[in-house]
Amino acid sequence: MRILLVDAFPMVRAALTGLIEQHFADTQVQGVDTVEAARAALAQGLPRLVLLDLRVEGGFELLQQIHREHLMLPVVVVSGSDETEDALRALGAGAMGYVPERSDLHTLVQALHLVLAGGTYVPPLKPRADDTPAPPVAATPVPDWAELPLTPRQKHVLHLLTQGLSNKLIARELGVSVETVKDHVAAVLKALGVSSRTQAVVAATQKNRS
Known part of the structure; x- marks a missing residue:
């Protein structure tokens, strides 16, 4: 399995490469530092997953391009922001996972496993300013969603x-x-x-x- 890692910082690429290869057997990580290099890598053959740092110049446009041209190729976004609007923007543009940089390494590994299995990783998001904070709950029962015409x-x-x-x-x-x-x-x-x-x-x- 090949994973394309797009991150501008050599030390981050090295750390993430080691982490991924440690937790995912028989995985080759191809690290690139620019959008142009990422596009060249995609042209040579599609990876199983793309891990994209949106701080790379043109990163959001790359996310949109991948979603447009390679709909089935999952992208997990790593971002320095944990703001709800930024997460929604990335997920709306086609990302299958959004991992704020403040997350621990275990969370990143869990997100990658989930997306590789066909799921979607959405982190706990900050309430919007116009949202009423939900009270804490001990379990996660199925919500009512009474306003939706669903069985x-x-x-x-x-x-x-x-x-x-x-x-x-x-x-x-x-x-x-x-x-x-x-x-x-x-x-x-x-x-x-x-x-x-x-x-x-x-x-x-x-x-x-x-």
Whole structure:
């Protein structure tokens, strides 16, 4: 498996390369420091995943290009910002994961595992200024989402999407076929007015706090 790492700082690339190769067997990390070098690497062959630091000049445009030209290629964004708007912007542009730089290494490894398995990693986000902070809870029950025209099963699917599960894992959790899960996911996307699983996770996360 090959992972393309796009980061402008040599020491960071070296540290992340070591971390990834330690936790992912038979993985080759190709590190580049510019968007131009990343595009050249993509032209030579698509990796299994792209790990992109948005501080690289032109990084956001590269994210948009990958989403536009290689829709099935997952991108995990590493960012110096933990602001909700920045995370939503990256996820809306096609990132399958957003890891604030303040996160620990274990979180990054978990995010990569999740995205490689077909899931989406959304970090805990700061409430927006116009959001009412949600009270702390001890468990994560399936939210009601009463305003959405969804069946109880579809709400359960949406809940599992927000947990980062892939269609295969959702099917296993619910004891149904993957095709049935796909139908439920399509209904969820329509109800939320979005076009991707990532956007659905973001929209559902915001509705939980409203």
